[in-house]
Amino acid sequence: MDFLDMLRAASAQNASMLCVGLDPEPTRLPACLHEGPNRLYDFCAAIVDATCDLVCAFKPQIAYFAAHGAEDQLERLMQHMRANAPQVPIILDAKRGDIGSTAEQYAKEAFERYGADAVTLSPFMGFDSVAPYLQYPGKGAFLLCRTSNPGGDDLQNQRLADVEGQPRLYEHIARLAQGPWNRNGQLGLVVGATYPAEIERVRALAPTVPLLIPGVGAQGGDAAATVRAGWRPDGPIIVNSSRAILYASSGKDFAQAARSEAERTRAMLQAALPA
Numbered sequence: 001m002d003f004l005d006m007l008r009a010a011s012a013q014n015a016s017m018l019c020v021g022l023d024p025e026p027t028r029l030p031a032c033l034h035e036g037p038n039r040l041y042d043f044c045a046a047i048v049d050a051t052c053d054l055v056c057a058f059k060p061q062i063a064y065f066a067a068h069g070a071e072d073q074l075e076r077l078m079q080h081m082r083a084n085a086p087q088v089p090i091i092l093d094a095k096r097g098d099i100g101s102t103a104e105q106y107a108k109e110a111f112e113r114y115g116a117d118a119v120t121l122s123p124f125m126g127f128d129s130v131a132p133y134l135q136y137p138g139k140g141a142f143l144l145c146r147t148s149n150p151g152g153d154d155l156q157n158q159r160l161a162d163v164e165g166q167p168r169l170y171e172h173i174a175r176l177a178q179g180p181w182n183r184n185g186q187l188g189l190v191v192g193a194t195y196p197a198e199i200e201r202v203r204a205l206a207p208t209v210p211l212l213i214p215g216v217g218a219q220g221g222d223a224a225a226t227v228r229a230g231w232r233p234d235g236p237i238i239v240n241s242s243r244a245i246l247y248a249s250s251g252k253d254f255a256q257a258a259r260s261e262a263e264r265t266r267a268m269l270q271a272a273l274p275a
């Protein structure tokens with residue numbers, strides 16, 4: 001099934017705009033998992049099982065596995081999600097961006113090795129660095145647009161003097177993703193929950209592409225303002241929270257605590273939908 005169809009179906013089935021980010025930081029894992037050789041997998045699989053009926057997507061962050069030589073645990077986690085939560089689309093957060101020939105390898109890694117449904121990409125190197133991902137029919141690609149971190153301003157807020165209307169860089173990326181770059185309807189945009197005014201601006205420029213919105217929870221983004229700014233009946237949003245859910249408890253009850261926090265976040269998001 002296409003990424004977008006999976007997203008719509010999971011969002012409707014679970015009444016959810018929440019994405020749980022799978023960012024397993026070894027020093028923050030519950031003590032009961034510290035000794036196991038597969039503890040990144042064990043931790044994330046328990047979180048997946050505890051939250052899969054509450055989410056519209058999962059977003060594993062590749063760095064948390066690759067940094068520890070644990071790509072095999074990410075592969076097992078992908079298989080686990082497919083087996084135990086087949087209805088939930090998986091966005092591999094890799095933020096890749098490179099020349100076409102190298103991008104082909106990264107696309108193969110995301111979609112063939114890991115079997116992701118969508119991937120995050122940096123658009124900085126231009127359309128030919130994005131195109132190889134779009135060769136995979138039905139797969140999604142989210143372009144970084146207005147990121148959640150304060151340093152996002154450094155480049156994304158600069159005006160482009162040689163583009164008509166002198167838009168800011170992030171506005172230009174939003175227009176490209178809604179229009180000329182979105183040849184087969186596979187593109188989405190990443191916009192930080194920490195900047196609701198910019199979410200609204202991106203939504204005005206890109207009314208129908210899916211928005212991946214990290215930054216609620218640990219980064220302090222406003223869940224209700226995020227929904228009001230970004231959600232449209234024909235423009236889905238995927239609101240990611242990682243640490244606030246993953247580390248809701250460091251005890252043996254970590255999975256149940258993660259579920260409670262996911263329920264709370266999902267409810268806040270749903271409550272902000274227009275009546």
Ligand SMILES: O=C(O)c1cc(=O)[nH]c(=O)n1[C@@H]1O[C@H](COP(=O)(O)O)[C@@H](O)[C@H]1O
Pocket residue numbers: 021023061093095120146147148149190191192214215216217218219240241242243244
């Ligand atoms: O692409 C992303 O997912 C992303 C983009 C962005 O602008 N900000 C951002 O925080 N992220 C990712 O979203 C997750 C946020 O984690 P928490 O702050 O713990 O909820 C991390 O995996 C980040 O790498």
